[in-house]
Each structure stands twice: as structure tokens, then as C-alpha cells.
Amino acid sequence: MRPSSEKLGVLVINFGEPDEPVLEKVEPFLERIFLQNAGLEPNESVRERARQLAADRAPGLIEEYREIGGSPLNNQAEEQAEALERVLATRGWDVRVYPAYQFTAPTIEERIVEARSEGVETLVAVPVYPLCGQSTTVAALDEVVRTLAKDEESPRFVGVSGWHDHPAYVRLRVDNIRSFVASRGLDLTDPDTLLYFSVHGTPVKYLEAGNRYDRYVDEHCRTVAAELGTNRYGVGFQNHTNRHIVWTQPDNEERIRNASEGTLVVVPISFMHEQSETLAELDIEMRRFVEGLGKTFHRVPVPHDAPAFADLLADLVEELAAGPESGRLSLAACRCAPHDGIWCTNGARDLPPSPFLPASA
Numbered sequence: 001m002r003p004s005s006e007k008l009g010v011l012v013i014n015f016g017e018p019d020e021p022v023l024e025k026v027e028p029f030l031e032r033i034f035l036q037n038a039g040l041e042p043n044e045s046v047r048e049r050a051r052q053l054a055a056d057r058a059p060g061l062i063e064e065y066r067e068i069g070g071s072p073l074n075n076q077a078e079e080q081a082e083a084l085e086r087v088l089a090t091r092g093w094d095v096r097v098y099p100a101y102q103f104t105a106p107t108i109e110e111r112i113v114e115a116r117s118e119g120v121e122t123l124v125a126v127p128v129y130p131l132c133g134q135s136t137t138v139a140a141l142d143e144v145v146r147t148l149a150k151d152e153e154s155p156r157f158v159g160v161s162g163w164h165d166h167p168a169y170v171r172l173r174v175d176n177i178r179s180f181v182a183s184r185g186l187d188l189t190d191p192d193t194l195l196y197f198s199v200h201g202t203p204v205k206y207l208e209a210g211n212r213y214d215r216y217v218d219e220h221c222r223t224v225a226a227e228l229g230t231n232r233y234g235v236g237f238q239n240h241t242n243r244h245i246v247w248t249q250p251d252n253e254e255r256i257r258n259a260s261e262g263t264l265v266v267v268p269i270s271f272m273h274e275q276s277e278t279l280a281e282l283d284i285e286m287r288r289f290v291e292g293l294g295k296t297f298h299r300v301p302v303p304h305d306a307p308a309f310a311d312l313l314a315d316l317v318e319e320l321a322a323g324p325e326s327g328r329l330s331l332a333a334c335r336c337a338p339h340d341g342i343w344c345t346n347g348a349r350d351l352p353p354s355p356f357l358p359a360s361a
Helices: 023-036 046-067 073-090 108-117 134-149 167-183 204-208 213-227 252-257 281-292 307-322
Strands: 008-014 095-101 122-127 156-160 193-200 233-238 263-268 296-299 342-344
Touching: 008 073, 008 108, 008 134, 008 307, 023 046, 046 281, 073 095, 073 307, 095 108, 108 134, 122 134, 122 307, 134 156, 156 307, 167 213, 167 263, 167 307, 193 213, 193 252, 204 213, 213 233, 233 252, 252 281, 263 281, 281 296
Parallel strands: 008 095, 008 122, 122 156, 156 342, 193 233, 193 263, 263 296
Antiparallel strands: none
């Protein structure tokens, strides 16, 4: 497509993790996370409870960060932003890409202020979460909308929420898994080898309120497995049990303990960066658990630096920047983040019931 003459700003949003495993950075980071989700426990003093949860969790998380040598998430996110800017520039766009984080600096609000000061006329928000969840994609886009509403002189805004079933993204994941399996001499059709998708868990309350994260998980894992030539695969969730609320099921430990296969090929399907949830929770904790059962553990790396990913993000940005009036927009209005100007690949599609929840949920 022919680039617009407008100055384009792209807000590439990620979760963010502290750049040092020290209490003065980790505890405020955790407190911000717990404050965002405070509505899950409406009968408690919100800020006091968030501080207490952060204080309880911080020592363990600091130890995880130290064990993995620090989180690479923010560095990888910045590299993704730089790659996206390069691709868009080669396509003729006058563009600046701003990496922003939900829970560390630079924040979403800080980056929007910067974009305004640099004369951005169209701002495209792209949360880098493959599967649209309430506390990740939706919360990030909500914050963008709230921040822009504070100033009448805000740029034109469009955003994308869900894109897990984009054909180019499915190919990226499939090619990455296939390459890893070949490099290890593994065979996904071997009855003793299980393709296992490990997914970041989410509170069931979000799903009951209408978020379709669990259905996206089901669809995406089924699609990727089918493209790899197998209908035999496992799905489990990395749930965080420091809150007494109901999370998606099954937990990884339960699902793996009940698996008959002796070899697991683990895919962190809900992540586009290596971070504590992959390097600590999977490579250390899950590996220890799996090998303790006498099974063999293989973990597929996240394809965070694949050139095809930058191309995919650039395609999404171009389509969004053109807008529905161009007649080129194949996306639909988002159901999970129902704000004007937010589009996704899922909004026009009905999905079957979740296999991870009771029928009454």
C-alpha cells in the first residue's frame, strides 16, 4: 500500500520486567500489577492489599531473576520495536516506533506524551501479546484510550488487539517449532512424544465477564498442532496461586502428571519474549518437575527475533493506519476491548465453548 504523508507513531506495548533483580525495583513493579487487578478482590483495602501481595511475592521473584541472570524481556521488546521501525521505513513511512511497558518505564503514558511532542498525527497501538487477555492486551489498550482522552489535541488513534490466528503468525510459530523438533531429532508423531503448549493462566472471573482468552488458546493450539501434522497434544496453564481466586485449568503440573508420554516438547505459546515465565517457570521449575517424573523435557525457544515477526507487525500497522475507509481493513471491531478504533482478527468470529471451563462458566 502507498504510505500516508502523515507522521506515523507506533506504540509497541509489552508487559515489562525490572532491569535489575533488586527489591526497590521489583516490589513497585509487582505492586503496579496487583493494583491493576485489584477489582478481583473488591472487599479488601486495595492499595494495602497490593503492597502486601507485592512484599510477599518480591523475594521469590528476585531469586528467579537472579537465577536466570536478569530478565531479557525489555531488551527483546526494544529490538522488536527497532526491527519494526526499519521495516516500515523501508516501505516508505515517516514513522517512529515507541516501545512502552505496562509495569515498568517507559510507561504507556510517558510514550504517548513523547509521541505528541514529536508531532505524531496517527498513533497505532500494538500490544505484543499473541493471545488477547484481559490483564494484558485489554488493560494496555484501555490505558492508551484513557491517556489520549486527557488531551483534546491527541493524534488520530487506532489499535489492534487479537492477532493470534493471522496466517503469517501461525506460519511463524509452526516453522519455529518444526525447526526445533528437527534440530533435536524429535518426532511429534511418535506416540511417546507429546507436543505440549504451556499457556499463561488467567483468572476465570475475566472469562465469565466476556473475555475470550481461553477460547483463543484452544483455537490457536489446535491450529498449530494441525499444521504440524498432529492431533495429539496437551495444554496446561501457568497459574499464579498467590491470590485465592479461581484460575484457568488444568495447571501444568496436573496435566503433565497425567500424561502417558515420556517426552515433552514444551511450547510457551502465549509469549513473544523470553522472560521470567519462560526462563524460570519453564526452563527451571517445569524441567525439574518433568524430569522428576522420569520424563524428558525439551523447550522450544520463543521466536522473538524472527524477521517474519517484524514483517507481520508492519502488515498490521499498515492496515490499521489505512483505516476502514480504505476498504482494505480485513480486521473486525474488537469484542474484548470495545473502544472506537480498536480492531482484531477475532471480532467477527464466533467460537465454540471453552474446554477449560465448566459448561456453566
